[in-house]
Amino acid sequence: MLTIDCPHCGPRPETEFGYGGQAHVAYPEDPFALSDEAWAQFLFYRDNPKGDFAERWVHSAGCRKWFNAVRDTRSYRISATYTLTDPRPATGTDPQNKGA
Structure with missing residues (x-):
């Protein structure tokens, strides 16, 4: 597991957590100004990289709190977790990471 x-809260088993994308x-500054196509792009289209991915x-x-994690999509290994207010930490296997 x-x-x-x-x-x-510290380390806990995966079964205590839910994935949030x-x-x-x-979020769009003015969602009412978006076309149907642009709104669908925002709602349904996400990156799908091979390697580190911020989730x-x-x-x-x-604790029922939300947080972010950097997970390698190839191995499922989580290299970092951080609060929603913290910047994304740099990881060694993410060529697209710019620290935020």
């Missing part, structure tokens, strides 16, 4: 290090996706997770069976 995978152990996820909640930045609020890609992290750092900004949102919730500790649903613990």
Whole structure:
């Protein structure tokens, strides 16, 4: 079983967490101005990289707080977890990471 290090509670089993999708996706400034195509792009299209990927997770069976994690999509290994207010940490296997 995978152990996820909640930045609020510490390491816990994967079964206590829920996946929340890609992290750092900004909500549109004026969603009413978007076309149907642009709104669909925002809602349904996400990156699908091979390697490190920033994701949102919730500790649903613990503190119930949301946080971000950097997970390698090839190995499922989580290299970092951090609060929603912290910048994305640099990881060694992510060529696209610019620290935010």
